[in-house]
Amino acid sequence: MVHTSGLRVPPVDLGDGTALLTDQYELTMLQAAIRGGTAARRSVFEVFARSLPAGRRYGVVAGTGRLLDALEAFRFGPAEVDFLESRGIVDEPTARWLEKFRFAGDIWGYAEGDCYFPDSPILVVEGTFAEAVLLETLALSILNHDCAIASAASRMTQAAGGRPLIEMGSRRTHERAAVAAARAAHVAGFATTSNLEAGRRYGVPTVGTSAHSFTLLHDSERHAFEAQLASLGAGTTLLVDTYDVERAVRTAVELAGPSLGAVRIDSGDLGVMARRVRDQLDALGARDTRVVVTGDLDEYGIAALAAAPVDGYGVGTSLVTGSGAPTASLVYKLVARSDSAGRDAPMRPVAKRSAGKPSRGGRKSAVRRIDGHGTAYAETVSTGEPAPGPRDRVLHVPLVRGGEVVGREPLRDARDRHRAAVAELPPTALQLSRGEPAVPTEFVNGGPRHLG
Incomplete structure (x- = not known):
């Protein structure tokens, strides 16, 4: 469960805000959509990886809590708007729109600490095109880093066989990335960190x-x-x-x-x-x-x-660089949109058809199929409502509803979830040798599993 009964987890203070932690083309797309009358069309974006790093058997979802904190701080105040206008990045109508911007849509995702596989829709963002497109870089920069670190950390945790691991890579990466890496490693099983800011901000136990x-x-x-x-x-x-x-x-x-x-x-x-x-x-x-x-x-x-x-291991450089895979290669793609601005306007699937990088249209749901021994054997992705069996797990949980964060949770919940998620994987998932993903992704509505 994402919600913890009786416990409110406060957001982390991110100081000056996060609105400019983005790419310029998101704002130029916004401006053109406002001018063209399409900014208010309902839209669905999804985050997924077309493949795992070479030889990896599973990935780990991490950074969800950080993304929710960053989303709440995603505001265009006077300083941000002045910068954008003074550089000619946005025109006056777009600047006025940004001043009032608050994400009011809905977000679902795989719960932090869960495992994912190729084409798993680990994040689904629904809102107007204008508000949802602005979140692309914010979501990808956080999730690509943290999922990469957690995926490497999980492999290290399994290799350690129950012996504790210390995260000590702060001197081998950017000072802010070090804090995020310590958090992601803790989600995936590392016991402690040497990074004091990770201890203060996220409660990760510290040693040194x-x-x-x-x-x-x-x-x-x-x-x-x-x-x-x-x-x-x-x-x-x-x-x-x-x-x-x-x-x-x-x-x-x-x-x-x-x-x-x-x-x-x-x-x-x-x-x-x-x-x-x-x-x-x-x-x-x-x-x-x-x-x-x-x-x-x-x-x-x-x-x-x-x-x-x-009795214990300290890991630095390999951990904070994803052990050879410093990014999870996640993408953020528009998969459905309406023809008009009405909230109840029917949605149509849309998809890229470009060679090597096609996407699959339609808003997805995902179910992890579990056999009678408690072992996962398939990831079923469909564009309809999920149809889980009695032992299966529906993978999407609500994270944001109507612009309000509803999925924030203590870090220990993500840590416990990861332990349970790995325990349900088949034994091949824990092999360090190169191989195929431990759980195949199946699309109910047809089409190949590998998209590119």
């Missing part, structure tokens, strides 16, 4: 201890460990690979005792080093001290350490 520079600051490794233990207590994590790992582990246990929280290894052959450190810790009586590894890990590196005595 020290870097090699802290050890190098001191006259000896012993002095550095003593200072950290005095400040953070014996439960802290000591970084043991600045100089000699064996000596560092011995010093760490000598100073902290067997209650030392963890040691971190950031270089070398992590599998070999983890085994050596685990054996040494056990021999020194620190059997409960955890071994955490970091250092350019991705899902394949994590999977390779499955048999190693590792």
Whole structure:
């Protein structure tokens, strides 16, 4: 469920607003539609991916909560309108229209944390052409980034096999993207982040201890460990690979005792080093001290350490770059529109026919088909009303109704939903080897699954 009974989740303050986080052609289309008398035609846009990144078995919906916050802040105030008029981007009638703009339409979507597949209609926006077309870049910029990060994070979470993961990629991406990445990773199963703004803004648990520079600051490794233990207590994590790992582990246990929280290894052959450190810790009586590894890990590196005595992983660069797929390649396409401005005017399907990038007309609904063992076996997309079986899931939930956000929820709900969504996928979904999407997309009204 998207709604949480008795709990109102407040929007995040986005400061100066989001109206200019867009492309100019949306405003030039708006102006031309106003002049041509078509701006008020009822329209339906859908967000979908024609394919998943090469070899991926499923995608993860993330960024929905951020999109709802951004939508509420999507207002053209005096500063935005003055900028647009002074640059000659819009004419005077369009500027006056923008001053009064408030999205008053409806939005449905796959709930955040759910999985998606090629051609899944993960977002449906319905309103006038004028108000719906303005949301294209806003929706795609948020969803393309966050879905890419969450999809990579989910693969890493599955590879970790229940061992906790730390998101620590802030220094490898744009400062604002780092906050969004930490949120998306948490949706897909990462336990914590090093990013404090993600903790403040979204409530993601934060962690952090020290870097090699802290050890190098001191006259000896012993002095550095003593200072950290005095400040953070014996439960802290000591970084043991600045100089000699064996000596560092011995010093760490000598100073902290067997209650030392963890040691971190950031270089070398992590599998070999983890085994050596685990054996040494056990021999020194620190059997409960955890071994955490970091250092350019991705899902394949994590999977390779499955048999190693590792208690947790820190992931940076690969996570915040989508592990080779930095965008989900989502598109925002007009699929239906009316011939007049009336709210009850009949809608007609419309679609691109261009080679390589065709779309499929008509407003879609989607159902995930579930067999008697609780495993998903098909994604049924249709232009009619959904017809779920007794075990099936209708995938669209209301997010905005009449311009009012109704689908905001706590981040933990999306996190729980993702765990359940992955659990219902067939076993092939969790393979890291290249392969087809784990669940095929079927169109009730005919036509090929792959559109381009």
